[in-house]
Amino acid sequence: MGQKMTRGIPRLALCLCLVSPEGISTQSTIILNQSDFIILIHFIFVSVFLQASDLIITPATTFKEKPDPTNLVFGTVFTDNMLTIEWSLASGWKKPYIKPLENLSLHPASSALHYAVEPRGQTEENLVSLLWLNEYTVGIMKLFEGMKAYRGVDGKIRLFRPALNMDRMARSARRTTLPSFDQNELLECIRKLVEVEQEWVPYSTSASLYIRPTLVGTEPSLGVKKPTKALLYVILSPVGPYFASGSFNPISLWADPKYVRAWKGGTGDCKVGGNYGSALYAQQEALEFGCQQVLWLYGEDHQITEVGTMNLFLYWINEDGENELATPPLDGIILPGVTRQSILDLARNWGEFKVSERYITMSDLTGALEESRVKEMFGAGTACIVCPISKILYKGKHLHIPTMENGPELTTRFLNKLSDIQYGREDSDWAVLVS
Template sequence: MTTTFTIEQATGRSAQEREALLAAPGFGTIFSDHMSRIDWTADGGWHDHRVVGYAPFALDPASAVFHYAQEAFEGLKAYAHADGSVWRFRADVNAERFQRSCRRLGLPELPVEDFLASVDELVTLDQAWVPRGEEQSLYLRPFMFARTAALAVKPSTQVTYAVIASPSGAYFGGSGVVPVDIWFTRSYSRSAPGGTGFAKCGGNYAASMVAQQEAEANGCSQVGFVDATEHQWVEELGGMNLFAVSADGELVTPQLSETILEGVTRGAVLTLVEDAGLSVTERRVSLDELYEGIDSGHFTELFACGTAAVITPVASLKDEDGQHVVSGREPGATTLALRQQLTDIQYGLAEDRHGWMHRIV
């Protein structure tokens, strides 16, 4: 049974201020009036389930999260439908992945029902912040961090969980479907066997930042990583999973391992591909195979997928040795069809045959 959340109504911004912010929300830069919060202690377990005004946390300088990065997070979206209702997409999968991440980071596992309730209560209270423009949604960021004030290297006995909401537009900005360039690095690794690659935690993203800077310096929107052992097997991008489409219609994607985050959107894509009767293979894919396949015309499409960017066509792969352009930089038919199918389900324009959507309000 889900625990009841106490609601502490904040004054918030005026309707006029909110309307001005929602006119061009960008991605992840503005936030709604409230946040959900639950605390945990080793002695008392989870307690004080509440929705409060969005505000800074008061943390001791010795809090464990500052020194040992003991934290985990998730990312999901709520979508406005034409009838005024608001729906979340596959949040139960996010809740289960969040538990796996927390388990790996030595954090307490939040019950799935509390995760879902923390999202629903916040969206219900701040439903006026759900944007209704094209490519827009309410991005939700659940996260958990260690706050024990002690410098001993051991799991925290005090933890805070919270959810914040950010009205957002397209992740890469602009309008329409714009293919992106990907920089592949062999110098930096995102994760390694036995590490935290399969978990969604800040340390993985911190490790990718210098490589992302390298990508941007070379005119690319995202960085791609290969394995940390042989430096040849494609794993994932800085924040998305990768798919290749062959000339004969086969979809290929790197198989999951302990070094790859199991994307929620990735799972949805695999299901849509099966629904369409297309052939899909999850296996090890070398970077050289991708390069050669692009250059020969064997791979006619590449696309990346993730909660923030949904499905985004890839224009080229690039590294210090050169650039490999995919089909004249034009989005492929399979990529666009999958993207349309997915977004139509999310925005209530197509039947949700897999039960991915859940109405909040």
């Protein structure tokens, strides 16, 4: 960095080394006057870094009664406290607070209230217009994460691979132009919140404490633009099984190609509000047909992508006669699930069958069913962990998936392995101790 004179005004030549997401570095020199340089340094060292050491804890002094862990309805009961962190372009991240749970105070023009629009239903007919809508409005000012704290058989509380959640949240923030943050510092703030609320972590190996970090744009402006103000908050909710049918009963899926969840170039690989709100119309139709979830298809060949709340896995004998565990690839329209990655890691470590991230079409599936090559199909996600699939309604025909007839051996094995790690029956570096 050196100093130059331009028409009598002192300026600073700043050499920047830029690193792309692919790891390719380039150098660039920019000329700044001294005031601009001070603003830049302020932005780098204040706006980017969130400090857990600044955390202020003023917990609730009145406490709600803890619910019976056997009668929990997902996401309807909340703990006594929450974490909040405000951000602005002018002053960066403010001090994090753990304080009593309270309603948010937002200006009616806050960007998250306007530009996280959820259209009623996404169809192939309106896909072209929705490409623009997704890019600039759907979920642009609202993103969230989902993770859990588990009380182990030894009484200790654990988080499951939380760094993966922080990494995904950071990527969602970049995609939606919301502010960046230090992932380790945010995770430490979340760990402190769970520690404060540790008595809310159910004393049960069939329940857990759901953690919902959320980041929203709060700038009071009706302009469609990158926000200059944001709020990051975390709330907690004790939960039991996600599906009312129970933690390991099979579910049915409804697949209709007229609806799409995501598309290339959109935000399907980010955990943004618009991806979920826009799916509710199709979800309601699935329920009317007697199915519990939507199986989202994509393209003219009806590629299988994912289920409303889960990534999807197929265990079958493939076209080459091999036992194969297959799941759709991360091509921009699939959410990179933490449970998905964990199942792939486990299966590859076992080395007992082929593991593939590959495209699977409905034609592939129906052909395999006709030839009795399908063994098991299951969904995977933080909310449900692992869930067997027994039926798909497609083009008016019920496709029977023989998951339960086959044990389900592999589905059960994954569930047991993950549960053993989460509830402390097995030591693993995937489990991060809270207390």
